[in-house]
Each structure stands twice: as C-alpha cells, then as structure tokens.
Amino acid sequence: MTTEKPLRADARRNRDALLAKARELFASGCFDLRFDDFARLAGVGTGTLYRHFPTRAALAEAVYREELTAMCARGRELQATLPALEALAAFLRGFVNHLDTHEGLAQTLATLMAARTDTLADGGRELESVIADLLTGGIVEGTIRDDVSAGAVMMILQGICTACGQPGSRADMDGAVTIAIDGLRRRAA
Amino acid sequence: MTTEKPLRADARRNRDALLAKARELFASGCFDLRFDDFARLAGVGTGTLYRHFPTRAALAEAVYREELTAMCARGRELQATLPALEALAAFLRGFVNHLDTHEGLAQTLATLMAARTDTLADGGRELESVIADLLTGGIVEGTIRDDVSAGAVMMILQGICTACGQPGSRADMDGAVTIAIDGLRRRAA
DNA sequence: ACAAAATATGGAGACAGTTTCCGTTTGTCA
DNA sequence: TGACAAACGGAAACTGTCTCCATATTTTGT
Numbered sequence: 001m002t003t004e005k006p007l008r009a010d011a012r013r014n015r016d017a018l019l020a021k022a023r024e025l026f027a028s029g030c031f032d033l034r035f036d037d038f039a040r041l042a043g044v045g046t047g048t049l050y051r052h053f054p055t056r057a058a059l060a061e062a063v064y065r066e067e068l069t070a071m072c073a074r075g076r077e078l079q080a081t082l083p084a085l086e087a088l089a090a091f092l093r094g095f096v097n098h099l100d101t102h103e104g105l106a107q108t109l110a111t112l113m114a115a116r117t118d119t120l121a122d123g124g125r126e127l128e129s130v131i132a133d134l135l136t137g138g139i140v141e142g143t144i145r146d147d148v149s150a151g152a153v154m155m156i157l158q159g160i161c162t163a164c165g166q167p168g169s170r171a172d173m174d175g176a177v178t179i180a181i182d183g184l185r186r187r188a189a
Numbered sequence: 190m191t192t193e194k195p196l197r198a199d200a201r202r203n204r205d206a207l208l209a210k211a212r213e214l215f216a217s218g219c220f221d222l223r224f225d226d227f228a229r230l231a232g233v234g235t236g237t238l239y240r241h242f243p244t245r246a247a248l249a250e251a252v253y254r255e256e257l258t259a260m261c262a263r264g265r266e267l268q269a270t271l272p273a274l275e276a277l278a279a280f281l282r283g284f285v286n287h288l289d290t291h292e293g294l295a296q297t298l299a300t301l302m303a304a305r306t307d308t309l310a311d312g313g314r315e316l317e318s319v320i321a322d323l324l325t326g327g328i329v330e331g332t333i334r335d336d337v338s339a340g341a342v343m344m345i346l347q348g349i350c351t352a353c354g355q356p357g358s359r360a361d362m363d364g365a366v367t368i369a370i371d372g373l374r375r376r377a378a
Numbered sequence: 379a380c381a382a383a384a385t386a387t388g389g390a391g392a393c394a395g396t397t398t399c400c401g402t403t404t405g406t407c408a
Numbered sequence: 409t410g411a412c413a414a415a416c417g418g419a420a421a422c423t424g425t426c427t428c429c430a431t432a433t434t435t436t437g438t
Contacts, residue, residue, distance in 0.1 A: 152364030159348030183372025
C-alpha cells in the first residue's frame with residue numbers, strides 16, 4: 001500500500017536534518033516559531049522544507065510518528081499480558097502520564113485527531129485501532145460495555161491532549177481518564 | 190462588576206450589524222472566511238470590526254453568548270427539578286443534542302475551552318460553573334463521585350465539541366457522554 | 379439651535395507568515 | 409564520464425491580520 005520510493009541521498013540527508021532539528025525544537029517547547037525557521041535552523045532552503053513536509057502538521061506527525069508507534073506497541077503488549085479492562089486502564093494512565101511530560105506530542109495528537117481530513121491522520125488511526133482492540137477484548141471478556149466505540153474514547157483523549165500544557169491541568173487530565181475508565185465498565189444489571 | 194458603558198448610537202448600530210451578519214454566516218457554515226470579510230459583508234470598515242471584536246473568537250463568543258447563557262440556565266433549571274445525577278445526565282444529553290445541530294456553537298465552544306487566555310473565555314467559565322454546581326449537588330446527594338472536578342468534564346466536552354461536524358460523529362458524541370455520565374457515578378464500594 | 383468636544387468611522391497600507399517558482403546544483407545510472 | 413533526473417535554495421508573490429489617522433458622526437453644554 002505505502003508506496004516506498006527510493007529517496008536520493010541528499011534528499012534523505014536533508015529530510016533527516018529537518019526531522020532532527022524539529023524534534024529538538026519541539027522538545028524545548030518551541031511549537032510555534034515561523035515554519036520557515038525550521039528550514040533555516042536545519043540549514044536547508046525553504047523549498048526543501050515544503051517539499052518534504054507540506055504543512056506544519058505533516059512535520060509534527062513525522063517527528064512523533066515513532067514515539068506514537070511505540071506507545072501503540074505498548075498498548076498491544078499490555079493487552080497481551082493483562083485482562084482487557086486493566087490493560088486499557090494501564091494504557092490510558094500511561095498515555096496521559098507520557099503526554100504530561102511531552103507537550104509537543106500532546107499538541108500534535110490534538111491536531112491529528114481534530115484533522116477530519118486526509119492522509120496525515122493515520123497516526124491517529126493507529127491509536128484508534130489499538131483502543132478498538134482493547135475495547136473488543138473487554139467486550140468479549142464481559143468487563144467492558146458494548147455500546148460505545150473507540151471513537152468516543154478518542155474524543156475524550158482529544159480533549160485531554162488539547163488541555164495538556166495549560167497550567168494546573170494535570171489533575172483534570174487524570175480525572176478525565178478516571179471517568180473514562182469507570183464509564184467504560186460494563187454496568188451491573 | 191461588568192462596566193456598562195453607554196455606547197454611541199452609531200457604534201451600537203454597527204456592532205449589531207456585525208453581530209447579525211456574523212450569526213447568519215456562522216449559521217450557514219462559514220467559519221473561516223477572512224476576518225476582514227465579516228466587516229465588508231456587514232457593510233462596515235475593518236477598523237470598526239476590530240474595535241468591537243478584537244479577535245475572531247471574541248466575535249464568535251458574542252454571537253453565541255446568548256445561546257450559551259440559555260443553555261446554562263436550562264442546566265440550573267434541571268438542577269432545581271431533578272436529582273443531581275439525572276439533572277447532569279439530562280443536561281449533557283441536551284447539550285450534545287443541541288451541538289449536533291449547531292456546529293458553529295460547537296466550534297466556538299471548542300475554541301473558548303481551549304483558550305486559557307482569559308478574558309474571552311468567560312463564556313466557558315459560565316458553563317464550567319454550572320457543571321461544577323451539578324457535580325457538587327450530586328456529591329452531597331451521594332450519587333456522584335467526589336474525586337473528579339468540573340475541569341475533567343470540560344475536557345471531555347472539549348473533545349466532543351471539536352469532533353462535532355465530522356461526518357458520522359454523532360454516535361460517538363453520544364458515546365462519549367454515556368461514558369461521562371456513568372463514569373461520574375459514585376462507585377459501589 | 380449651534381458649536382465645541384468627544385467618540386467612532388473606514389480603508390489604505392504596513393506587516394508577518396506562507397507558499398510557489400524556477401534557474402542552479404547534486405546525485406544516479408549506463 | 410556524460411546525460412538525465414531529482415532535489416536544492418531562496419527571492420518574490422501572496423494571503424490574511426491588524427494599525428493608524430484624517431474624516432465623519434453623535435453628544436453635550438450654553
């Protein structure tokens with residue numbers, strides 16, 4: 001599906017430089033400097049930046065793709081080793097905990113999830129599919145309600161990601177997760 | 190507190206024209222046309238627009254203020270006539286139902302809630318205070334858990350508002366509310 | 379009723395960030 | 409090594425935001 005195209009040597013080099021510098025900048029909290037500056041600081045031309053990453057969101061997605069994939073992998077791992085509801089709870093707790101110290105990731109996810117559109121949302125889809133599988137596991141197991149789907153959980157996470165970074169939000173982020181976890185439990189008849 | 194300043198006649202007229210045109214545009218789904226164009230279409234100059242509404246969000250807030258206040262009033266009314274948890278549930282259901290057919294309001298709220306930048310967020314604070322009171326009522330009554338605060342619920346609503354308008358989101362919006370309502374119940378020991 | 383003072387107007391233009399375009403450079407392959 | 413394709417850089421065009429101030433309207437005092 002994903003058309004692997006062999007990139008020319010200098011192209012790959014520039015792309016990597018861009019990515020490395022962007023990662024560094026994001027990590028130090030600079031989310032909204034001029035888009036052009038990502039190019040300048042990485043030592044490449046503006047055109048090159050745009051050729052590799054047509055939008056700010058595309059750049060952010062590329063930077064965090066690996067990290068996001070790792071988190072998803074962890075989710076699957078939890079699913080394999082714990083009962084579904086506990087796995088889901090652990091996953092969500094870990095997720096929020098990670099977001100709290102990686103604001104750039106939170107911002108990026110907030111954007112990706114809000115992006116109704118196109119191609120670059122598939123970082124978000126990767127996450128949604130992990131959650132869907134966790135839910136399914138819990139439904140089979142009988143511990144998770146069967147009347148809500150992963151999309152609903154994604155909305156909640158979206159809210160959490162957006163709020164992340166606001167002073168004093170940590171407690172409410174945890175609160176939202178608490179609500180989500182207990183709200184997902186199959187209700188006693 | 191709110192400094193009521195007598196507005197000059199033409200000023201009030203222009204302000205109203207702006208508001209009316211903006212309401213009409215929002216209702217027809219045009220959220221992101223040039224900000225300047227709101228002025229042009231309302232038949233006033235750019236300066237006038239900026240004088241009355243310094244930002245896009247300020248304009249949106251003014252447009253929806255009345256509507257939002259009505260929703261909050263309804264929340265208080267529910268609180269007065271139903272047990273707290275039921276009032277909260279009815280409020281949230283009604284809220285989402287309303288959002289679903291008023292996308293402009295949803296967008297506006299999403300923005301207001303995300304904006305920690307105070308002055309224009311007090312539409313958001315009005316909402317938060319209604320929810321806080323509903324929660325408090327339920328805690329006293331013993332039906333709502335006491336370990337999460339209104340901020341957590343606001344995050345969830347933020348996610349819902351952001352998602353509103355995406356095709357097929359309605360079911361998940363309802364799902365998120367379902368999770369929230371059940372997640373807020375005091376857990377049996 | 380009128381003039382002075384106070385208030386508000388409009389829209390040209392400065393500005394900042396974004397994006398395109400194309401002449402030049404660099405890498406690839408035979 | 410030459411020819412061709414791929415990628416580069418960065419100046420210039422563009423787009424939306426916002427400010428400024430000479431001009432116009434309203435209010436107030438007499």
